[in-house]
Amino acid sequence: xxxxxxxxxxxxxxxxxxxxxxxxxxxxxxxxxxxxxxxxxxxxxxxxxxxxxxxxxxxxxxxxxxxxxxxxxxxxxxxxxxxxxxxxxxxxxxxxxxxxxxxxxxxxxxxxxxxxxxxxxxxxxxxxxxxxxxxxxxxxxxxxxxxxxxxxxxxxxxxxxxxxxxxxxxxxxxxxxxxxxxxxxx
Numbered sequence: 001x002x003x004x005x006x007x008x009x010x011x012x013x014x015x016x017x018x019x020x021x022x023x024x025x026x027x028x029x030x031x032x033x034x035x036x037x038x039x040x041x042x043x044x045x046x047x048x049x050x051x052x053x054x055x056x057x058x059x060x061x062x063x064x065x066x067x068x069x070x071x072x073x074x075x076x077x078x079x080x081x082x083x084x085x086x087x088x089x090x091x092x093x094x095x096x097x098x099x100x101x102x103x104x105x106x107x108x109x110x111x112x113x114x115x116x117x118x119x120x121x122x123x124x125x126x127x128x129x130x131x132x133x134x135x136x137x138x139x140x141x142x143x144x145x146x147x148x149x150x151x152x153x154x155x156x157x158x159x160x161x162x163x164x165x166x167x168x169x170x171x172x173x174x175x176x177x178x179x180x181x182x183x184x185x186x
Contacts, residue, residue, distance in 0.1 A: 002053070005050055005051075006049040006051065006078055008047045013026045021037065021038060023042065028085070029086065030085055034081060053071055084146060090143050091173070093142070096172055097117065097167075100116055100161065100169065103115075105123075110127070110130070110132060111123065111126075114161075124157055124160070129146050130143065154173070158172075163178050166180060
C-alpha cells in the first residue's frame with residue numbers, strides 16, 4: 001500500500017507505543033494522544049514520520065477504499081495535533097451593525113453578554129480552554145490551542161446573529177466577505 005510522510009517540526013516530539021497503539025504528540029503547548037488501529041505502522045526517520053499500511057495486497061476494491069480513507073483521516077488528525085501542540089491559534093469575530101456589541105461580564109467564568117438587536121439579551125459561556133481579548137466592544141479575539149473547540153465555539157456565537165445578505169449586518173469572521181444582494185426596484 002501507499003506510504004505517507006509527515007514532516008515533524010523541531011519543537012515537536014512524537015512517540016508510538018505498539019502494544020497499546022497510541023501515538024503521542026508532544027510540543028511546547030502540551031500533548032495530544034491518538035488511538036490508532038493495528039493496521040498502521042509508524043517509522044520516524046530524520047524528523048519525518050512515515051505512515052505505512054500493514055494490510056495485505058489482495059483486497060477487494062471496497063475495502064481498499066475504506067483503508068485509503070481511514071489512512072487519510074489518520075494523517076489529517078496527526079497533522080492537526082502537531083499544529084495544536086506547536087502554535088497557538090487566534091481567531092477574530094467582528095460585530096457589524098448599529099447596537100451590536102458584547103460585554104465581558106466575568107473574566108474568570110468567560111461569560112459574554114451579547115447585544116444583537118433582539119428584545120432580549122443573549123448570554124454565552126466560553127469554555128475555559130479559550131482566552132478572550134478585545135480592544136473595542138465590537139471586535140473580539142479568541143485564542144486557544146484546541147482547534148476543534150475553538151471553531152465550535154465561534155460557530156455557536158456566530159449562529160446567534162447570522163449576517164444579513166441585504167445590509168451586511170451581523171457577526172462575521174475576520175476575513176469573511178459577504179456578497180450583498182440588491183433590494184427590490186420600484
